[in-house]
Amino acid sequence: MGTTVFERLAPAASVVDHSLAGTRTGVFWTHDLPASLKPDRPPLRGVVRADLVVVGGGYTGLWTALLAKLRDPGRRVVIVEAQRVGWAASGRNGGFCEASLTHGRENGARRWPREIDELDRLGLANLDEIEAAVSSLGLDVQFERTGQLAPAVEDHQLEWLADWRDEAANDPGVVWLDELSMRAAVNSPTYLAGVWEKHTSALVHPARLAAELARACEERGVQIFERSHVTSLDEGVHGVRVVTPGGWVEARQAVLATNVFPSLLRRNRLMTVPVYDYVLMTEPLSDAQWAEIGWRDRQGIGDLANQFHYYRPTRDGRILFGGYDAVYHYGRRVDPRYENRPEAWRRLASHFFTTFPQLEGLRFSHQWAGAIDTSTQFTAFFGTARGGRVAYAAGFTGLGVGSTRFAGNVMLDLLDRADTERTNLEMVRRRPLPFPPEPAAAIGINLTRRSLDRADHREGRRDLLLKTLDAAGLGFDS
Structure with missing residues (x-):
């Protein structure tokens, strides 16, 4: 097999060692959150009655609760969260808020x-x-509608960019950048050309988004209970009963917004798998360092490889750099032990300095990881249960910063039995194929990951496994 630019132009091991010396293991976004946005909410005790109970205090649950109150301010809405609001994927992602609901137009x-x-x-x-x-x-969430850059870093990716440019020839929001223009926008020696989608993506501070959505919910009367792990979803006196160790909520309707965690509905247990993603955050760059790389338009960036990197500037002058590795562990478990993967952070650090060699000497302040709820269609799926009294959405596959709001509207439409543009979508009405049980899931997922890596090392050429998945409608290329 061939090599990628990250192997051909790898920095010295000493550069990586220096950058990770003293790096703190922990999520930058939550460490950066002011105390005023981290109120200590009580656990559920006794019996609480509501019109709508939402299980899960991440983006999906928070948007659904907020939208429910905006639709009907008199509706009694309760959120039950097992840990703290936004503690999982919603507080530790890259902060890319994208327009796509489908993981890109091609998918x-x-x-x-x-x-x-x-x-x-x-x-x-x-x-x-x-x-x-x-x-x-x-909502004080550091929202910036900067769009997203997609650079080609290998010769074979130039053809993909050319196809993209031709398809979007009449769209003024899609800008083609040749090598010189790309390097003027963001100065990386790895860039051969790029496309800038100017309007289809924004940047946010992930933990602030969760915290501010929770604040907006509570200002409108939503009750939020933290540290209240839901143990069962039962038939209730007037609808459903959501049970925790300290009590339960009796409600007419329920929304399940647990995403990567095991579903309370048996039918959905095989619909998602947790895939672990790893991230680094730099210390703040100096003015001279920013001058070296430019990046004046502050776009989010995602390269075109199958095992792709995503990176972005922060409001306080840091760079977040993540992606590439997407690791599945046998058994579908979500386990904090899987978040500690030093080899993933070393690989990211090496790739960072391949991308920006002029920043040699910069250190990383934070390293962390989190689990992504992945479905076989690489986008969210939806449905109802218990006679239409329960709605669910899961499987966002890394797109949840933006599409969870869309999902909230879908679930509320489904609970209202409303005939809307959203509920008539085939994407909403059709469930994706489930993942197989173990050991088939682990074998299949890890073989696919190996094939995707091989394609990146073979000028994008897909092997028989990937071609078969493409033909079956299960393929994914970035």
Whole structure:
């Protein structure tokens, strides 16, 4: 096999060693959150009655609760969270708030060709509505509508960019950048060309988004109970009963927003797998270091490899750098032990200095990891249970910063039995294929990961396994 640019231009081991000396293991975003946005909410005790109970205090649950109150301010809404608001994926992601509901147009067109234009339109409208909500609700989340850069870092990726440029020839929001223009935008010696989608992505502070959504919910009367692990979902006196060790909630309706964690519905236990993603955060760059790399337009960046990197600037002048490794562990378990993977952080550090060799000497202040809820269609799936009294969404596959709000509207529509543009989507009505049970899941997922890595080392050429998955509608290329 060939090599990638990250192998051909790898920095010295001493550069990586220096950058990781003294790096703190912990999530930068939550460490950066002011105490005023981290109130200590009580656990559930006794019996609480509600019209709607939401299980899960991440983006999915918070958006659903907020939207429910905005639709009907008189509705009694309760959120029950096993840990703290936003402690899992919602507080530790990269902060890319994207318009796409389908993990890119190509992935969506492969699965829902008849409605991909509609899905793109709805996704862009959803992002516009998030931006409007940030303004109208006064959400201090460091929202920046900067768009996203997609650089080619290997010769074979130039053809993919050319196809993208031709397909978007009439879209003024998609800008083609040749090598010189790309290097003027962000100065990396790895960049051969790029595309800038100017309007389809924003940056946010992830932990602030969760905290501010919770604040907006509580200001409108939503009750939030933390440290209240839900043990069962039962039939209730008037609908459903959500049970915790300290008590339960009796409600007419329920929303399950547990995403990567095991579903309370047996039918959904095989629908997602947890895949671990790893991240580094630099210390703040000096003015001279920023001058070396430019990046004046502050776009989020995601390269074009199968095992891709994502990176972005922060409000206080740092760079977040993550991705590449996506690790599945046998048994579908979500376990804090899986978050400690020094080899993943060393690999990311090496790739960072390949991307920005002029920043040699910079240190990383934080390193962390988290689990992504992955579905076989690489986008969220939806449904109802218990006679339509329970709605669920899961499987966001790394797109949850933006698409969880769309999911909240879908679930509320489903609970209302409303005939809407959203509920009529094939993407909403059709469930994806489940993952197989173990050991088949581990074998299949890890063989696929190996094939994707091999494709990156073979000028993008996909092997028989990937071609078979593509033909079965299960393929994914980035």
